[in-house]
Amino acid sequence: MGQTTRMTVSQALIAFLANQWTVDGDVRERTIPGVFGIFGHGNVAGVGQALKQLGETHPDLMPYHQARNEQAMVHQAVGYARMHRRRGTYAAAASVGPGAANMLTAAALATANRLPALLLPSDTFATRVADPVLQQLEHPHDTSLQVTDAFRPLSRFFDRVERPEQLFSIALSAMRVLTDPAETGAVTIALPEDVQAEALDVPAEFLQPREWRIRRPRPERDAIAAAAEAIRRAERPLVVAGGGVLYSGAEDELRALVEATGIPVGTSQAGGGVLAWDHPQNLGGVGATGTLAANRIAAEADVVIGIGTRYSDFTTASRTAFRDPDVAFVNINIASFDAYKHGTQLPVVADAREAILELTEALAGHVVPTAHAARVAREKAAWDAEVDRAFAPSGLALPGQPEIIGAVQRASDPEDVVVQAAGSLPGDLHKLWRVRDPLGYHVEYAFSCMGYEIAGGLGAKRGAEASGSDRDVIVMVGDGSYLMLHTELVTAVAEGIKIIVVLIQNHGYASIGHLSETVGSERFGTKYRAYDPQARSFESGDVLPVDLAANARSYGLDVIEVDPGPRAIDDLGAAVRAAKASDRATVIHITSDPLIYAPDGAGWWDVPVAEESAIASTARARAEYVEQQKAQRPLLG
Structure with a gap:
């Protein structure tokens, strides 16, 4: 021994x-x-x-x-x-x-x-x-x-x-x-x-x-050949890029592939950042929270090239996103569990970067049909204009979340990291946030855990600093998620870790409130209100006198409060710029109107509605739900 x-x-x-x-x-x-x-x-x-x-x-x-x-x-x-x-x-x-x-x-x-x-x-x-x-x-x-x-x-x-x-x-x-x-x-x-x-x-x-x-296995030769042949035959191909592209460090290789072939790209939440938002082939998020551009192209795609995605129900819009009756799936994934999803006959079990390199070589000289390229360009231009309109300040005393996102976007730098996880913000960010850096979009949406944001943001900032980067980490969080787990702000103070927290006061659960409306439950249980003992509910009571800005200030952070009024969006932008100029952690508090929604991306999410109900709104929602179900398909490619 x-x-x-x-x-x-x-x-x-x-x-x-x-x-x-x-x-x-x-x-x-x-x-x-x-x-x-x-x-x-x-x-x-x-x-x-x-x-x-x-x-x-x-x-x-x-x-x-x-x-x-x-x-x-x-x-x-x-x-x-x-x-x-x-x-x-x-x-x-x-x-x-x-x-x-x-x-x-x-x-x-x-x-x-x-x-x-x-x-x-x-x-x-x-x-x-x-x-x-x-x-x-x-x-x-x-x-x-x-x-x-x-x-x-x-x-x-x-x-x-x-x-x-x-x-x-x-x-x-x-x-x-x-x-x-x-x-x-x-x-x-x-x-x-x-x-x-x-x-x-x-x-x-x-x-x-x-x-x-780290294992970076290359794909089998026959698997790449079969995938390339299917893509060459396709009239309307689409890449769905997931987090595996980023974990493989394959964003440059993906960009080279789509620039050579003209194939458009839609991204999952984890795949945000694989291409810069203004790249001609980047249609943005795809699926239930996706952009109208990506979802229109996805609906007609005859070959879907999934790279590093696990195809969650949000990415597939609960299996309604891909509507071509003969759609085929080329699934590139290092995990065979994901590569074989949707019954594909074209799995490629390999590292994303290695597979993209070999697929690019196998597709040398191939370009998508002119009609498809033109359609992609039109849809992207139309959606970019729609986002511009959503970002434009309305002058309302209580701005909507899209305006708030736009103000934070304009005040941020290209390498800054936006961190989010739960509520209505992930969906709005997936549609609207204009990612400019491969690591600039950090939305935890596999588990979508309320309370992840501040702690996850601290981890992201530690990660950036360990890599020698001074990029800012901007945590966007609603009051519902903030109340779930905000105490790591004390850790930021104790260690002098600078993060910027944009705290959006909705006086309740904005996301579930909206979802509740769509399923006919009329926002039940989603408002932060005083309990009404006569009605035995929280639906009609006074707004709670909770001061979250004072809470954050009590931990020793810098706090900037944006007052309601027609200048709220301008003041928010100024607050973000001031926080970026500071070397201390800062919480920016702003009150929003949770009933102002982002532009519709034509995505659907399967949330079952009560089959029997005495409530009229639920009955209407059930009829709509049954109609939407008709678009679901098994996705056997």
Whole structure:
């Protein structure tokens, strides 16, 4: 046996993580550049002690960062991972019971978005020497079940270190999944509180620097040939570009492909930024929240070339977006699970960049029909003009959300990052935000988690700074999402992290309010109002006297309040410019009219409506729903 060092399990794990490196071509960076942690019984003497000890001997090796909420720790890790194209992420350590359980939502978010995050929840005693301990679950039918078992279906990898010797194989397996582009997501290592503090002899090899090379598999020759043949035969092809294009770093290759062939591009939420908004082939978002230009071209597409997309129901408009009866799908994806979706006979299981390069070569000399190119140009021009109209200040005392987005857009710089996740903003941004940088559009829409925005924005800013960029991160958030999880603003103050938060006061849930109307539920339960005890509802009470600007100010941030009035949009633009000029985190508060909507993109989202109802609005909505369902198809390409 070679040289060993006597260490606790926690000390060995932290030292191991500090020596892991991701290599992607000529890029080499720390896989885990730091650890977020909230300590309690279960990890204060384990992971907490290990971080304290390493921080004293090697302060730059594994930095520790405080957080205010366990869910938000993982959101920060995900925001960082997105900015680093999945090459790096943070670890998040939580205590036993509620501390661990608070990370469940974020674990689901990481896995749904295919973004890496390392979760280190503490667990109860492996020895069960003191059963039951504080915060332990007890199931008479299975006494081994604990909170950490809830992470199993939410993680791409899960294991529990029940004996110290298991650490070596578990840690290596965890790193394999974290750095696998086809398998990544939440990676969970459950750490019983007694095992965390137990000692073992750690081989020197376990603690040596280790490199994890990102796989970039090339496509099979026959698969590319079949895909190219289908595209050459197509009269009306369309590329649907997803996040896989960005994670592969393939935006330049995609641009070269579509410029050579004239094939138009529609983007998923994760794919925003694959082309600059004003590129002639960029039609913008496609699907339920897509642009009218992209959705009109999608409706007639005879070949859909999906690159790095998982084809969510928003991207396919609940399987109503692609209406050609003979539409075929060429699916390029590093994950075979996604490449084979929609029953395609033309899957290409490969890295996006490698596949695009070979597809470009196979399509040499091919150009889309003149009629299709002309139609694409007309639709793009018409939609760009529609966005210009939506952005134009109305002079209303309470501006609509499209105007607010336009004002923030005009005041931002090309490299700035807009961060969003839930509510009506993702749909409006998908249609309206004019992305000018590959990493400038950061909308978490696989899980669309209310409360992601501020924590995710902090992670994005950490990611930018770690890459040597001083680009601003602009978080746009409604009052509903803000109230779900805003306490990481304290983290921004504590660490001096500059983010700009545009807080839109809607006095309720604007997005669900609109959805409620479309399904005939008349905005029930979506207004922030005082409870009316006689009516037993919140529908008719006074607007709540909640001052969110004062809340943000109480944390020590700079706050700019935009007063209602005809100059609100001009004042908002000035506020964003002032925040950008500052070196401190700033919250900008503006009140909107939530009933002013973005231009219609002709997308549909399948939300079932009550089949029987005594409410007239619900009956009307049901009739409309049944009519919309007629456009759904199985999408077997």
